[in-house]
Amino acid sequence: MAKARKTTARNxxxxxxxxxxxxxxxxxxxxxxxxxxxxxxxxxxxxxxYEVRDFCTALIDPEGQLISQNxxxxxxxxxxxxxxxxxxxxxxxxxGFAPGDVIITNHQAVAG
Amino acid sequence: xxxxxxxxxxxxTDLIGFDEKTNAFIxxxxxxxxxxxxQGIIDCLNKSGIKSDGIDxxxxxxxxxxxxxxxxxxxxxxxxxxxxxxxxxxxxxxNRPEAYNLLFHKHRPLVSRQLTREVxxxxxxxxxxxxxxxxxxxxxxCRVLKEDGVDAVAVCFLHSxxxxxxxxxxxxxLREALPDAYLSLSHDIxxxxxxxxxxSTTVVNAxxxxxxxxxxxxxxxxxxxxxxxxxxSIMRSNGGVMTPEVATERPVAMMESGPVGGIIASAQVGVxxxxxxxxxxxxxxxxxxxxxxxxxxxxxAPGYYVGGYAGGHPVMLPxxxxxxxxxxxxxxxxxxxxxxxxxxxxxAGADPGPICYKGGGTEPTITDANVVLGRLDPDNFLGGTMxxxxxxAARGIAEKVAKPLKMxxxxxxxxxxxxAIAKMSLAxxxxxxxxxxxxxxxxxxxSGGAGPLHVIAIARELHIxxxxxxxxxxxxxxxxxxxADERHDFIRTAYSxxxxxDFAGLVKICEEMRGQARSSLRHVRGAEEQIALDLxxxxxxxxxxxxxxxxxxxxxxxxxxxQAFDALYEHRYAHHSPDxxxxxxxxxxxxxxxxxxxAFPRLGKGRPAKPARHRDVYLLDAKKPVRCPVYERDxxxxxTRITGPAIVQELGTTTVxxxxxxxxxxxxxxxxIKVGGA
Numbered sequence: 001m002a003k004a005r006k007t008t009a010r011n012x013x014x015x016x017x018x019x020x021x022x023x024x025x026x027x028x029x030x031x032x033x034x035x036x037x038x039x040x041x042x043x044x045x046x047x048x049x050y051e052v053r054d055f056c057t058a059l060i061d062p063e064g065q066l067i068s069q070n071x072x073x074x075x076x077x078x079x080x081x082x083x084x085x086x087x088x089x090x091x092x093x094x095x096g097f098a099p100g101d102v103i104i105t106n107h108q109a110v111a112g
Numbered sequence: 113x114x115x116x117x118x119x120x121x122x123x124x125t126d127l128i129g130f131d132e133k134t135n136a137f138i139x140x141x142x143x144x145x146x147x148x149x150x151q152g153i154i155d156c157l158n159k160s161g162i163k164s165d166g167i168d169x170x171x172x173x174x175x176x177x178x179x180x181x182x183x184x185x186x187x188x189x190x191x192x193x194x195x196x197x198x199x200x201x202x203x204x205x206x207n208r209p210e211a212y213n214l215l216f217h218k219h220r221p222l223v224s225r226q227l228t229r230e231v232x233x234x235x236x237x238x239x240x241x242x243x244x245x246x247x248x249x250x251x252x253x254c255r256v257l258k259e260d261g262v263d264a265v266a267v268c269f270l271h272s273x274x275x276x277x278x279x280x281x282x283x284x285x286l287r288e289a290l291p292d293a294y295l296s297l298s299h300d301i302x303x304x305x306x307x308x309x310x311x312s313t314t315v316v317n318a319x320x321x322x323x324x325x326x327x328x329x330x331x332x333x334x335x336x337x338x339x340x341x342x343x344x345s346i347m348r349s350n351g352g353v354m355t356p357e358v359a360t361e362r363p364v365a366m367m368e369s370g371p372v373g374g375i376i377a378s379a380q381v382g383v384x385x386x387x388x389x390x391x392x393x394x395x396x397x398x399x400x401x402x403x404x405x406x407x408x409x410x411x412x413a414p415g416y417y418v419g420g421y422a423g424g425h426p427v428m429l430p431x432x433x434x435x436x437x438x439x440x441x442x443x444x445x446x447x448x449x450x451x452x453x454x455x456x457x458x459x460a461g462a463d464p465g466p467i468c469y470k471g472g473g474t475e476p477t478i479t480d481a482n483v484v485l486g487r488l489d490p491d492n493f494l495g496g497t498m499x500x501x502x503x504x505a506a507r508g509i510a511e512k513v514a515k516p517l518k519m520x521x522x523x524x525x526x527x528x529x530x531x532a533i534a535k536m537s538l539a540x541x542x543x544x545x546x547x548x549x550x551x552x553x554x555x556x557x558x559s560g561g562a563g564p565l566h567v568i569a570i571a572r573e574l575h576i577x578x579x580x581x582x583x584x585x586x587x588x589x590x591x592x593x594x595x596a597d598e599r600h601d602f603i604r605t606a607y608s609x610x611x612x613x614d615f616a617g618l619v620k621i622c623e624e625m626r627g628q629a630r631s632s633l634r635h636v637r638g639a640e641e642q643i644a645l646d647l648x649x650x651x652x653x654x655x656x657x658x659x660x661x662x663x664x665x666x667x668x669x670x671x672x673x674x675q676a677f678d679a680l681y682e683h684r685y686a687h688h689s690p691d692x693x694x695x696x697x698x699x700x701x702x703x704x705x706x707x708x709x710x711a712f713p714r715l716g717k718g719r720p721a722k723p724a725r726h727r728d729v730y731l732l733d734a735k736k737p738v739r740c741p742v743y744e745r746d747x748x749x750x751x752t753r754i755t756g757p758a759i760v761q762e763l764g765t766t767t768v769x770x771x772x773x774x775x776x777x778x779x780x781x782x783x784x785i786k787v788g789g790a
Contacts, residue, residue: 027541027545027546027548028545028548031546031547031548032548035548039685041654042654042685043652043654043685044652044653044654045649045651045652047653050652050653050654051207051653052206052207053207072209072211074211075211075212
């Protein structure tokens with residue numbers, strides 16, 4: 001993990017990312033959030049989700065910073081997004097996840 | 113066999129025919145005559161020199177349906193509904209598609225509340241009659257609509273998709289009371305639940321019905337008068353064709369009748385050249401359209417919103433996914449209030465048309481800009497049959513754009529084209545990049561009269577490495593129509609737990625739909641049927657369409673259907689729940705009548721290409737023109753290589769190659785361009 005981070009940091013300094021890749025990624029990130037929202041809505045068993053879209057989906061980095069968020073849901077949930085990721089990272093640590101893991105939280109002291 | 117396709121666009125009416133006996137194509141193009149579309153078709157046929165009595169099949173696509181709706185030029189329409197549901201259509205959905213748009217406006221209903229009349233009747237979701245149809249209230253509704261002088265009536269009762277008995281009876285009464293009105297019964301259009309969407313689809317059908325239905329029947333009789341005895345087919349939004357009778361009954365199915373032809377043809381050209389993944393780019397006189405094709409198949413959406421999801425009209429019929437922007441050859445360049453240069457969405461269309469067409473147009477258009485830049489040859493437009501006024505075009509751009517912006521005329525022309533390119537690139541992006549597809553993995557197929565003229569610049573903008581300019585690019589939508597099969601889609605809501613589903617009942621519904629399909633299909637022999645069940649886990653709202661066979665339904669093979677659903681769910685959402693109960697919502701039937709496949713000729717090998725002449729063209733630098741060789745496409749043999757800068761001219765379009773572009777002519781005739789700098 002430490003090694004991977006070093007590589008990322010080095011790439012960030014180098015402005016060598018070509019403009020098309022940049023644009024593809026810039027558009028793919030919101031597309032990921034929107035696809036999560038579409039999947040949640042389409043697989044939901046709850047009327048508030050599938051009809052009213054009372055939810056929000058997002059990509060967040062390990063520091064709790066927002067990368068992209070879906071459109072068409074309830075966007076002011078943005079207030080709850082970062083803090084729960086930070087809380088999850090604190091509880092399980094950077095090495096505490098495997099692909100496919102899901103954390104479900106309903107912690108009032110964290111997200112209100 | 114002689115097959116002819118005619119496609120009416122906003123600016124041009126295109127004709128292409130293929131004669132199997134002589135193995136030759138016939139093409140013609142004429143300006144669209146918006147006031148007399150049918151006359152325009154007859155003129156185009158006359159222009160082509162084809163003898164009407166020799167045509168075996170004529171396929172027609174037209175933008176009349178969507179234009180009637182978007183321009184709100186449909187009929188005065190009444191709506192008859194179940195007591196208590198008068199406002200369903202006006203209210204629409206309750207969610208907020210654009211939560212932060214202060215100026216948001218939901219759909220503007222096509223029927224007023226005054227003309228929406230309630231009738232006493234009630235059928236339950238099971239199909240059982242809860243309250244009999246009350247003749248007195250039905251008579252009253254008929255009286256009001258008659259007095260108000262409606263030209264069309266839509267009838268949409270609650271749960272009529274299960275039991276259409278009352279709707280049929282109301283239909284009979286209305287037909288008697290208003291014999292001249294166009295009538296749409298919801299169960300004839302769409303037998304799927306969801307009140308607002310079903311009502312909207314039925315209302316749209318009634319609203320455009322008199323105009324579009326009248327158009328189709330007048331086309332049929334006008335063709336008959338000039339000796340046409342073959343089959344007439346109408347292109348529909350799902351990528352298939354239908355008979356004029358079906359089109360008159362269900363004009364809503366021809367909403368995207370125009371553009372889909374080009375998308376079908378793009379998919380087929382892509383597959384033939386070994387490119388399963390292509391983006392179809394079609395630029396005509398009024399708009400530019402982009403559509404993504406993956407694995408050789410156009411993307412089919414189950415329904416769509418005419419005018420956009422937020423404020424548009426839902427039409428729940430399958431259609432090919434396409435993104436459209438208001439940039440075409442006729443799009444007008446103008447200066448807004450703060451002095452910025454804008455292009456479109458207003459189009460000079462065919463009448464008055466661009467300034468250079470000399471039809472009385474006074475506003476500079478994208479076509480005028482291309483003439484000023486030397487990219488279009490004023491003496492060789494439409495094979496020289498239409499002389500363009502280059503001086504007029506330059507004067508118009510100088511006065512309306514260059515002078516106010518204190519620019520040079522050529523620079524202003526270049527700016528107009530640049531803005532159009534940026535706009536059209538957005539449409540191509542929307543179908544690719546914005547859905548997470550890398551455009552570099554696709555080839556761009558350019559069509560429409562203005563497509564090949566602009567495609568290289570778009571490919572450069574999006575770094576798409578390969579551009580394909582197919583045969584007959586300016587007749588491409590029409591060419592796609594020659595290749596399209598007949599297709600009808602049917603749907604029935606049949607709600608039940610999969611565990612208790614009555615398979616005998618399902619087979620009965622399926623047979624009913626098959627009967628309906630057979631009566632709508634012309635090519636019954638060898639027809640293909642695709643049956644699917646819309647399934648979901650109990651408690652969910654959305655479904656997945658699971659393909660099944662008639663044999664599975666007849667055998668009551670519940671297990672196989674269940675497994676297919678779980679597998680599809682896993683594929684789509686990366687999880688599934690084998691222990692959850694599954695329920696069924698709809699059954700779908702797609703009936704595909706196979707039309708005879710046409711074998712197109714291949715190009716012969718020949719001598720290396722020689723330019724017909726040279727011409728000065730402004731390419732990247734508006735200060736200095738480049739001396740470009742001009743090739744006639746008809747003279748190009750298979751295997752010919754051309755490197756840019758160069759111009760390839762043909763009837764109806766011009767391909768512009770920039771420095772660094774490398775073009776090769778495929779044995780089947782397409783120009784395959786490796787884009788330099790992409």
